[in-house]
């Protein structure tokens with residue numbers, strides 16, 4: 311039975327509550343669901359029901375296509391002037407001995423290590439420190455582009471941009487234009503957490519507000535550029551806070567169309583100030599992906615970070631609205647591992663990623679950052695593929 315037949319069968323189910331049936335009908339007719347219906351999905355939608363709806367949307371848009379990219383991360387520092395309660399990664403400046411601070415040269419050396427590797431993207435994000443200011447990042451981006459012009463620079467979130475623009479005394483529009491001129495090509499989705507102030511004040515009170523986060527993305531989109539958005543879920547927020555978060559994103563997307571991908575981020579409770587809060591179950595994670603796919607009908611892609619949720623859950627998520635499972639990573643990020651993710655050495659070869667996707671009957675597509683197809687691996691033969699070379703990052707204390 312295909313995805314549409316499954317949805318039509320669901321609509322015939324006499325045991326299904328009327329409100330859930332109304333939502334299913336809207337999905338079949340490609341209609342937007344409203345805020346109250348989003349909350350109903352969280353409160354009443356069982357996993358199997360949500361999977362049918364989300365998979366219908368996923369297959370209408372992408373068929374079996376499942377995207378990934380070949381990328382590596384640079385995390386300039388894990389020291390940070392902020393003190394977000396959920397953060398397992400940051401070491402405050404007073405804990406400097408547990409941190410690292412890369413110099414410009416360190417970071418350019420990391421880029422050069424990949425000179426002979428077929429990566430398409432460098433993803434740069436980390437803590438916030440005064441020395442990593444606007445001129446520093448302008449020079450970093452322009453140096454990377456001068457060294458390897460085709461490498462896509464996806465870097466920093468509104469948390470960093472708000473901080474460095476304020477320090478440089480430039481407004482958001484000017485700041486984003488100058489970053490673009492320096493070589494910035496897209497923005498990742500981090501720093502969004504939960505937008506509603508009742509929650510944001512408690513878990514991330516000093517960094518940029520929801521409005522500031524959204525304004526910075528809006529200025530970036532006005533330049534014709536693309537970005538992603540995240541939501542940190544499964545901690546102290548209630549279901550309606552999640553819907554409120556997605557609603558704000560959906561409204562901005564209506565205005566600009568600049569978001570590519572929505573990425574739900576599961577709260578992990580290792581080594582942070584919220585360690586007493588239990589983590590969400592896999593069932594809840596899958597429900598959340600599915601509801602995101604249903605609610606954000608104006609976003610093209612829903613992504614699951616396989617390194618954060620495990621390879622098996624990433625495979626499962628492909629039936630619950632997810633069409634992108636991120637990249638090879640090459641063991642270059644510590645953000646997930648320090649928060650207690652299942653993957654403690656997150657790197658997969660292209661072959662492993664392709665096999666993971668094929669194993670659940672989907673079509674592996676390597677994409678670049680902007681979702682242009684790099685290689686369709688449906689019928690690719692890997693016999694001659696060299697073993698992946700994992701490059702371990704230096705840690706500068």
Ligand code: SF4
Pocket residue numbers: 390391392393394397398399400436437438469514517
């Ligand atoms: S989440 Fe980001 S801004 Fe907050 S403390 Fe951690 S590194 Fe700093």
